[in-house]
Amino acid sequence: MGANTSSKSPPFDENEDVTFDHFEILRAIGKGSFGKVCVVQKNDTKKMYAMKYMNKQKCVERNEVRNVFKELQIMQGLEHPFLVNLWYSFQDEEDMFMVVDLLLGGDLRYHLQQNVRFQEGTVKLFICELVLALDYLQSRHIIHRDIKPDNILLDEHGHVHITDFNIATMLTKEIQVTTIAGTKPYMAPEMFNSTKPTGYSFAVDWWSLGITAYELLRTRRPYHIRSNTSTNEIAHVFKTATVMYPAAWSTDMVSLIKKKGRLNCDPTFELEEMILESKPLHKKKKRLAKKEKDTSKSNSSQACHLQKHLEMLQRDFIVFNREKVRHHHNDIQTITLAKSRGAYKEDNQNNNL
Structure with missing residues (x-):
């Protein structure tokens, strides 16, 4: 081929x-x-x-x-x-x-499957870059809804990039987002309300980022939730589970997570x-x-x-x-600049008069 x-x-x-x-x-x-x-x-x-x-x-x-x-x-x-x-x-x-x-750097899921152990400093860099990307999406009123290692790609310099907007949605003042969408182990608790559908916002992406960061550091997720886990079971896990933070992690990293070459394929x-x-x-x-x-x-x-x-x-x-x-x-910028220069020149000529 x-x-x-x-x-x-x-x-x-x-x-x-x-x-x-x-x-x-x-x-x-x-x-x-x-x-x-x-x-x-x-x-x-x-x-x-x-x-x-x-x-x-x-x-x-x-x-x-x-x-x-x-x-x-x-x-x-x-x-x-x-x-x-x-x-x-x-x-x-x-x-x-x-x-x-x-x-060309492969997705983070690929590297986890290759038993790569990411250093804390590396994960901090990933988090910073992903925060900038999510902040940008929020400024454009976009909820990604599927932040996870599979949808984060590395370039040849080791920087992260968010991909796959297949289930992303736009948040507007008129329409409340209530649809359950995403990958269960990374979905926020507010998306699993079993009594009635409640609206959610950009916070669900920040939750997913926290789960992802934990997984990158520990090679497993903080909650035992799988794709086939029922909604009621998930709600029970969130109410009862205790998240463990290894003693080797810095207090800054724990605090942060609590707030929320070759072709690698x-x-x-x-x-x-x-x-x-x-x-x-x-x-x-x-x-x-x-x-x-x-x-x-x-x-x-x-x-x-x-x-x-x-x-x-x-x-x-x-x-x-x-x-x-x-x-x-x-082209628009060039035309606008030319017009502004023309207006400035004409204004100066009037001032001279």
């Missing part, structure tokens, strides 16, 4: 829409329930990115289209050094694509893409061309219903290009 390219594309025009053809596919590095991630290189700039691609039909069948659109809507409005930032989004007949920052992703995947990404162009030539559409009601949803997805998908946004922003 590593030696294949998506296509031999012509020279890139900055006014042209970015598509799959503008990238060289290098290798697969991750897999989700209906999406996969690969390393790509943009043909014109030679910059490296991570490309997440999600099968449209699977998204429709699993009722996930709304979440994908919500994630795109949120990510196109964000840019921060400790987030995984969105650069481009586009689609083709089969898939939706999100091209984001490439972080599993190589089986690449092997699976090459050997087991029925629709490998690097053969997409040939596959789509053949599909367009050969396909005879089914007239069944189920097929028509699916096709209708796929057409709606095609129509409503959010196309994004951060380079264009930056160019537009720079």
Whole structure:
């Protein structure tokens, strides 16, 4: 897979829409329930990115289209050094694509599984960077709702970046957030109210950060909660459990938690893409061309219903290009600066008169 390219594309025009053809596919590095991630290189700039691609039909069948659109809507409005930032989004007949920052240091879950023991100073640095990222999200009215080691990536310099905004939500004055969403062992107590749904706010992300920091230091979480633990059991754990803090930890670290190179990924992703995947990404162009030539559409009601949803997805998908946004922003700044200089010059001339 590593030696294949998506296509031999012509020279890139900055006014042209970015598509799959503008990238060289290098290798697969991750897999989700209906999406996969690969390393790509943009043909014109030679910059490296991570490309997440999600099968449209699977998204429709699993009722996930709304979440994908919500994630795109949120990510196109964000840019921060400790987030995984969105650069481009586009689609083709089969898939939706999100091209984001490439972080080669692996996620923190990977390092925990490799029995890495993080020093307290390192965890303090992680916490500081994550606090800046969460503070930024809060300023943009965003609750991430899934802060955990799996969703924190390291770059080649050892800095952390928050990824995966799939279940993030925007907090507004009009609508109270009550939906139970997240990964149970990292979810805050207020999300498990068994009597009636109560609204929660940004504090749930700070709780998740505290659980994550504890786990990084001790390689296990402070509460014995699993993904299959019932809501009532979780409520009981929070009422009865005593959190243990090792004597070796500094008082500052305990106080804080109480308030709230090489490619580091599993190589089986690449092997699976090459050997087991029925629709490998690097053969997409040939596959789509053949599909367009050969396909005879089914007239069944189920097929028509699916096709209708796929057409709606095609129509409503959010196309994004951060380079264009930056160019537009720079153009506006240049025009504004020129106007202000002109006004200043005219004012000086009037003063001289």
